[in-house]
Amino acid sequence: xxxxxxxxxxxxxxxxxxxxxxxxxxxxxxxxxxxxxxxxxxxxxxxxxxxxxxxxxxxxxxxxxxxxxxxxxxxxxxxxxxxxxxxxxxxxxxxxxxxxxxxxxxxxxxxxxx
Numbered sequence: 001x002x003x004x005x006x007x008x009x010x011x012x013x014x015x016x017x018x019x020x021x022x023x024x025x026x027x028x029x030x031x032x033x034x035x036x037x038x039x040x041x042x043x044x045x046x047x048x049x050x051x052x053x054x055x056x057x058x059x060x061x062x063x064x065x066x067x068x069x070x071x072x073x074x075x076x077x078x079x080x081x082x083x084x085x086x087x088x089x090x091x092x093x094x095x096x097x098x099x100x101x102x103x104x105x106x107x108x109x110x111x112x113x114x
């Protein structure tokens with residue numbers, strides 16, 4: 001691995017960007033009653049993707065640990081997609097274009113490491 005920092009990883013940069021976008025979206029686009037329920041779950045799940053990549057990178061000299069953290073990041077990615085689906089299907093997130101773009105980016109980003 002030639003990356004000197006987790007910040008050099010494309011998957012980290014994408015996950016970080018998406019976590020920030022999910023955070024902002026939950027504050028600006030969701031109804032107030034979702035702010036502390038599904039919105040909070042979405043924020044935590046999307047941020048978990050990035051922090052698991054960071055933790056795994058710190059342990060990269062231990063291959064099994066690195067892979068374990070990447071698998072946990074992948075699981076958090078799946079969880080994030082489920083929260084997005086729930087918000088969209090309950091019509092709490094009504095922006096169809098935003099929903100589809102976030103789902104596509106979360107799906108395609110983690111196909112790189114699957």
